[in-house]
Amino acid sequence: xxxxxxxxxxVAVLFIAGLTHIATVLLVPGHSRDQAFTGxxxxxxxxxxxxxxxxxxxxxxxxxxxxxxxxxxxxxxxxRLSGAMPATYWSIAALSEDGRILSTLSREDLRGTDxxxxxxxxxxxxxxxxxxGIGDIETMALPVDSGFLLVRLFAGDLDDRGxxxxxxxxxxxxxxxxx
Amino acid sequence: xxxxxxxxxxxxxxVVVVAxxxxxxxxxxxxxxxxxxxxxxxxxxxxxxxxxxxGNPYEAARAxxxxxxxxxxxEGIELVTEVDAGNRPLRADCAYTIAGPMPQGVLWTLTVSxxxxxxPVNPAGRFGFTSLDxxxxxxxxxxxxxxxxxxxPGDFVATTGxxxxxxTLRLYSPTVxxxxxxxxxxxxxxxxxxxxxAG
Numbered sequence: 001x002x003x004x005x006x007x008x009x010x011v012a013v014l015f016i017a018g019l020t021h022i023a024t025v026l027l028v029p030g031h032s033r034d035q036a037f038t039g040x041x042x043x044x045x046x047x048x049x050x051x052x053x054x055x056x057x058x059x060x061x062x063x064x065x066x067x068x069x070x071x072x073x074x075x076x077x078x079x080r081l082s083g084a085m086p087a088t089y090w091s092i093a094a095l096s097e098d099g100r101i102l103s104t105l106s107r108e109d110l111r112g113t114d115x116x117x118x119x120x121x122x123x124x125x126x127x128x129x130x131x132x133g134i135g136d137i138e139t140m141a142l143p144v145d146s147g148f149l150l151v152r153l154f155a156g157d158l159d160d161r162g163x164x165x166x167x168x169x170x171x172x173x174x175x176x177x178x179x
Numbered sequence: 180x181x182x183x184x185x186x187x188x189x190x191x192x193x194v195v196v197v198a199x200x201x202x203x204x205x206x207x208x209x210x211x212x213x214x215x216x217x218x219x220x221x222x223x224x225x226x227x228x229x230x231x232x233x234g235n236p237y238e239a240a241r242a243x244x245x246x247x248x249x250x251x252x253x254e255g256i257e258l259v260t261e262v263d264a265g266n267r268p269l270r271a272d273c274a275y276t277i278a279g280p281m282p283q284g285v286l287w288t289l290t291v292s293x294x295x296x297x298x299p300v301n302p303a304g305r306f307g308f309t310s311l312d313x314x315x316x317x318x319x320x321x322x323x324x325x326x327x328x329x330x331x332p333g334d335f336v337a338t339t340g341x342x343x344x345x346x347t348l349r350l351y352s353p354t355v356x357x358x359x360x361x362x363x364x365x366x367x368x369x370x371x372x373x374x375x376x377a378g
Contacts, residue, residue: 009191013199020203025211028240059248060296062349064288064309067248089286089351091254098243104251108353150248154286154351156309 070173074145078120083171223362225258269344273373274327279366301337
């Protein structure tokens with residue numbers, strides 16, 4: 001009788017533990033949504049590139065790079081990133097709100113160092129190109145309305161960091177409707 | 180039939196619920212944080228991180244916990260390890276050497292951190308090496324990087340301030356993203372000793 005009661009309670013503990021385990025695993029991604037870049041000023045990131053590192057992001061970024069983000073969403077329309085990239089390695093990634101990679105572009109995909117990139121939903125990209133009269137421009141079509149554009153500039157040593165910072169200062173990220 | 184007093188019965192119910200919830204939380208935290216359950220492709224002791232694989236809820240939880248920011252297909256690949264060549268967990272109070280080849284003609288960075296991605300705190304501000312600043316040896320241009328709490332000659336990363344240890348090797352090349360390097364093209368991590376053994 002005693003063993004039966006103990007076994008019953010033990011099974012109850014395992015049952016509750018199982019439910020808690022499953023619920024926790026399923027809830028973690030949803031709970032982490034919008035957490036990737038919570039430390040940055042979203043209003044500022046909607047009009048310019050903002051540097052990110054361990055102090056203002058939980059995203060697992062390479063510390064050998066100068067990382068910066070700007071935010072895009074359906075209300076402001078496509079974002080336009082323009083300027084000169086450094087001669088060292090660089091890449092651009094479009095991320096969802098929770099930091100998931102949606103699309104990427106790296107030095108190998110572009111001729112030269114000047115970049116002029118339009119990012120947003122396909123329909124919004126076409127509308128923005130027509131209204132702004134932009135013909136020759138790189139585009140990154142995304143399946144979401146909002147997220148972040150992450151620019152990674154290699155900054156492995158002091159010289160590279162200097163070049164990366166110089167490029168970062170010259171890069172412009174703003175809604176295409178501002179043009 | 181000797182029934183428990185209502186107070187004790189309620190207490191037992193509370194204990195069972197609390198124990199069940201705690202066990203569930205701890206097991207979930209352990210399963211999400213343990214790289215051994217990573218279904219990602221392993222290359223020797225290294226595991227390839229892929230934040231895009233969302234089919235498995237554990238993978239999705241791991242990706243969310245990492246906070247995103249991983250590498251996309253046109254950027255390269257990210258490899259992590261939390262074990263040494265003998266499959267023993269890396270310990271922050273131990274010294275290790277990372278030795279062997281690196282993929283040639285590829286920009287790589289090696290980062291030392293704890294399991295939550297926190298970087299070591301050291302006066303040199305050194306948290307790893309890259310293909311541009313690591314010393315290489317022999318025709319195969321092999322690297323030899325040591326890490327630990329006590330300074331060692333050659334390329335060295337001090338692990339001061341870390342409670343756990345994770346090594347992240349990022350290879351920046353769209354080519355390696357489509358054709359990952361073999362284990363013979365990657366370095367291995369071997370222990371040099373631990374603090375209590377040395378002491």
